[in-house]
Amino acid sequence: MESTTEQPRNISGSMQSPRSPSSQPYLSVSVTDPVKLGNGVQAYISYRVITKTNLPDYQGPEKIVIRRYSDFVWLRDRLFEKYKGIFIPPLPEKSAVEKFRFSAEFIEMRRAALDIFVNRIALHPELQHSEDLRTFLQADEETMDRFRFQETGIFKKPADLMQMFRDVQSKVSDAVLGKEKPVEETTADYEKLKHYIFELENHLAEAQKHAYRLVKRHRELGQSLLDFGKAVKLLGACEGEPTGKAFSDLGTKSELLSIKLQKEAQQVLMNFEEPLKDYVRYVQSIKATIAERGTAFKQHCELAETTKLKEINLDKLMLTRSDKVGEAEIEYREVTALLEIL
Amino acid sequence: MMGSENDDESHLHSSKEEMENLFLREDGDPLTINHVNGDKSNSNYRSAMSTLSDSRHPSIVVTPADSDPLFAPPSYYRESRSPRSKPNGGDRGSSYLEPPSYADVIFSPFDDISEINGSEDGGSRHSQSSDSLSRSPSSLSSDYIKITVSNPQKEQEATNSMIPGGSTYITYQITTRTNLSEYGGSDFSVRRRFRDIVTLADRLAESYRGFCIPPRPDKSVVESQVMQKQEFVEQRRVALEKYLRRLVAHPVIRNSDELKVFLQAQGKLPLATSTYVASRMLDGAVKLPKQLFGEGGGASSVEVVQPARGGRDFLRLFKELRQSVSNDWGGSKPPVVEEDKEFLEKKEKMYDLEQQIINASQQAESLVKAQQDMGETMGEMGLAFIKLTKFENEEAVFNSQRARANDMKNFATSAVKASRFYRELNSQTVKHLDTLHDYLGLMMAVQGAFADRSSALLTVQTLLSELSSLGARAEKLEAASSKVFGGDKSRIKKIEELKETIKVTEDSKNVAIREYEQIKENNWCEVERLDRERRADFLNMMKGFVVNQVGYAEKIANVWTKVAEETSQYGRESS
Secondary structure, rough: OOOOOOOEEEEEEOOOOOHHHHOOOOOOEEEEEEEEEHHHHOOEEEEEHHHHHHHOOOOEEEEEEEHHHHHHHHHHHHHHHOOOOEEEEEEEEOOOOOOOHHHHHHHHHHHHHHHHHHHHHHHHOOOOHHHHEEEEEEEEOHHHEEEEEEEEHOOOHHHHHHHHHHHHHHHHHHHHHHOOOOOOOHHHHHHHHHHHHHHHHHHHHHHHHHHHHHHHHHHHHHHOOOOHHHHHHHHHHHHOOHHHHHHHHHHHHHHHHHHHHHHHHHHHHHHHHHHHHHHHHHHHHHEEEEEEEHHHHHHHHHHHHHHHHHHHHHHHHOOOHHHHHHHHHHHHHHHHHHOOOO | OOOOOOOOOHHHHHHHHHHHHHHHOOOOHHOHHHHHHHHHHHHHHHHHHHOOOOOOOHHHHHHOOOOHHHOHHHHHHHHHHHHHHHHHHHHHHHHHOOOHHHHHHHOOHHHHHHHHHHHHOOOOOOHHHHOOOOOOOHOOOOOOOOEEEEEEEEOOOOOOOOOOOOOOEEEEEEEEOOOOOOOOOOEEEEEEEHHEEEEEEHHHHOOOOOOOOOOOOOOOOOOOHHHOHHHHHHHHHHHHHHHHHHHHHOOOOOOOOHHHHHHHHOOOOOOOOOOOHHHHHHHOOOOOOOHHHOOOOOOOOOHHHHOOOOOOOHHHHHHHHHHHHHHHHOOOOOOOOOHHHHHHHHHHHHHHHHHHHHHHHHHHHHHHHHHHHHHHHHHHHHHHHHHHHHHHHHHHHHHHHHHHHHHHHHHHHHHHHHHHHHHHHHHHHHHHHHHHHHHHHHHHHHHHHHHHHHHHHHHHHHHHHHHHHHHHHHHHHHHHHOOOOOOOOHHHHHHHHHHHHHEEEEHHHHHHHHHHHHHHHHHHHHHHHHHHHHHHHHHHHHHHHHHHHHHHHHHHHHHHHHHHHHOOOHHHHOO
16 A cells, blocks of 8 residues: 655655745645634534645645634545545544543544645645645635535535435445345456455454553553552651662652653554554545445446436337437436446 | 570670671671661660569579570570571672673572572561572571472361261361471471461460461351362462461571471371460350359469450450550559550551551552553554464565565564563562562561550559559458457458458569560560561562563563664655
């Protein structure tokens, strides 16, 4: 898989290049400054998204907008719709636990993940040209809100048929895994790839689970060292010298160690577990794309059949009555157009 | 053994100083402070000695109970100190040198420490409690005694089987290896059941009032079914072994007759079940005394030496209870008050110490658990990654995948290695921190010793107040009879009898006072000894614990450093 995570933000070398900025195209994004807005149940976190670019489609060398998590979701969904077959970078999950939602740790983890998300898009050879990306990076907040509400509201026009098939998506896994026999596009290589992806997810998920536990263990060990240090110091207070001093020293060192362990826990979390989680999400995103592919294929087949039927119908009509022909022709054209899109 | 010593005071004190100097000489920095303590104990000791009348000294030598430890604490003190102090010599010093790299030292210090502790045959609890740190007796010139409890077997009660089958019980084989001269041989074993241990413990509690006697394992009130389950039997076996080892570690108790009989006498244990019914009372088997309904005369001087609480003398118990109540209400100021401020301070300190030890041992337990969890999780994570590696290798399409899988495998095996180290670290940690648990038991022993003192004091107070009330009665009678001209035959007779009783009570009072003073002395010696040993043990524990932590931290760090170097290219790629 790609390692775009690790690549530098800029497509070119450095932003501070003394050459004229327009010599090399670059698009650099950062997600920063999480701020809690709103009250009570409706409270949410907003992030500052800073775009630095010299691409012509963008307004000016730098633009700063305020975005919230659901805006990122919107972007992801739009890309998923528009760029079929492309692996869309994953988003961090919505938090289920209310209390945790505003903890400093969670907010930071989310910010980092969102930053990676946007950058992966910005660096992707195809996705970076997306109009939705431009909207996301530049539109003012009101426009963004409008877009976002649209998405969650009614469906857009050309997708009526899509809607029908989207409902079927729950059966996607079965379809992809080949449980539904007839309408299945497959080659040996493709199957192998699918199997690999699915198994990979399991392994990664397990590894991540243990990584998470390891973080917890570090924290627990840190805590118990702290308690032990305190207890030992108290014990030392009861004893005369030299034992008393020895206990006191032991206790102090224990407490110092405990702090280090907490720091280590944090490092393991950010540098080990989070990336693992990220890859799990990525694999899940790939799976979603594979599923889409399967669905699309099915749609394609079904549409092909429908097209054939309509063609037959049209021909029939043309032979019999001409007033219905117009209608049928339109239908036929629509269906063919859909087929093209697919 | 002890009676032959010529215990006059000056001899004693010079030898004591000698001991302290010995102790000073071989120990390095940590224990120089003992000098201060030693002085203090010296002066305390002297003051304790001086509360006794001079007449006491001849009695020490003369008393038929020559080996009676109650009357000869000084000699034990000297006796046991010297053998222990000598082998300490050079060894102690070396263990406190900073090793160049702990990682190298890590597997040898456990041998070093065991040698050091091995030389303290009576002292360090540390060496006693763990099998792996067993001493090497052959290298020592001093005394040793090693006890093993093994081979539990089911046996049946032969007699009174009106019920066919009878009741069964478990016996344990108790093997002793020793070179102490008091014991007949050097290697012997007997079979004992738990009831015998209880008897032994009770008899020791009677004979060694004021001493810090290690507490015996609990009686468990469980069904006979559970009694025979292997787990229970094994737990009990371990507990018995620990208990007996602690007993022989005690410099006074190891020489007791009761213990010798227990360890050596073949066949059924020939120790009379004691008059000390305290433990049996806890079992609910209280018998009504006949005395309660009879005429209680003056307490005999022999019985006075025992605490009322444990004895069958319920009348005396009643009297003492009444006395303690009157003490509490402060109606009449008790003639002998626990005015020893030092004692009261010490008692409080001991209580504080006990609380802290409890707390520390709890935290130690959770530390051990956290370390264990860390090791486990680390190992599981390593395994998960090994599975991932295998998977990648199987499914690999590109060679680069295989190369990465290989690196991942190194990472995974490092995690597994680290996990193993954590586990080793932990098992050593347990051994070290166990010292805390051991001392919990000993704090109980201290409580027992202090309780002995309190009850002896109560006895004295009771007798004193009884004496005064008897005296008052006598006075009244005399005054009344003097008014009758020619004498009042019946009254005179009563006065005679009363005077007899007073004399007996007076004697008892004196014995009780001696007993009390003796117990006070014992308390002091024991507490001093305990403090000293505890400090040494705790220092040992800490050293061991820290050396352990450092050594394994180094090992684990090496493992990760190595794999970090091997995979450093990934780090470079991403920056």
